[in-house]
Amino acid sequence: MPSMRALRASDELARELVARLVRVGLASLGVLIVLAGIAVAPLPGPGGLPVIVVGLMLLLRNSFKARRTFVRFQHAHPKMVFPIRRLLRREPEILLVSWQQVLRIERLIVPRKLRFAIKTRRRFRRR
Incomplete structure (x- = not known):
């Protein structure tokens, strides 16, 4: 009959194996969710x-x-990752990140005379 020490070692090994399997499963689920998000993004x-x-x-x-x-x-692309890091915090700043992204996209796409978001922000700051 195995000793108590051997039983504890086998229990510990089984727990470690289950923990690793759960970690791999959650990481795989995370990858699938990221891929689904990329598919939904357009x-x-x-x-x-x-x-x-x-x-x-x-x-x-x-x-x-x-x-x-x-x-x-x-470290290589801090401006691209910063909004994602702000959303990964415990209390994410969802509205602020969304507004910042709207301003960035507007600056890339819309001509200066037609930029709506910047004009709206300036109107609300004056009040």
Whole structure:
């Protein structure tokens, strides 16, 4: 009959194996959610970004390699990753990030004379 020490070791090994399987499963689910968010992103509305953020949350919390890759990408492209990092916080600033993205997209696409969001922001600041 096995000793108590051997039973504890086998229980610990089983728990570690289950924990690793759960971590791999959650990381895989995170990847699938990120891919779904990318697929939804071209549709009108902000549907893709929140889905991508949820997938990244799962992926970054359960994969050390993905976390390292994300940190490297953040150091290489801080302006692109900053809105995502703000959404990954415990209390995300969803409205502020959305407004900042609207201003950035407007600056890229709309001619200076027709920019609506900047004029609206200036009107509300005066009040």
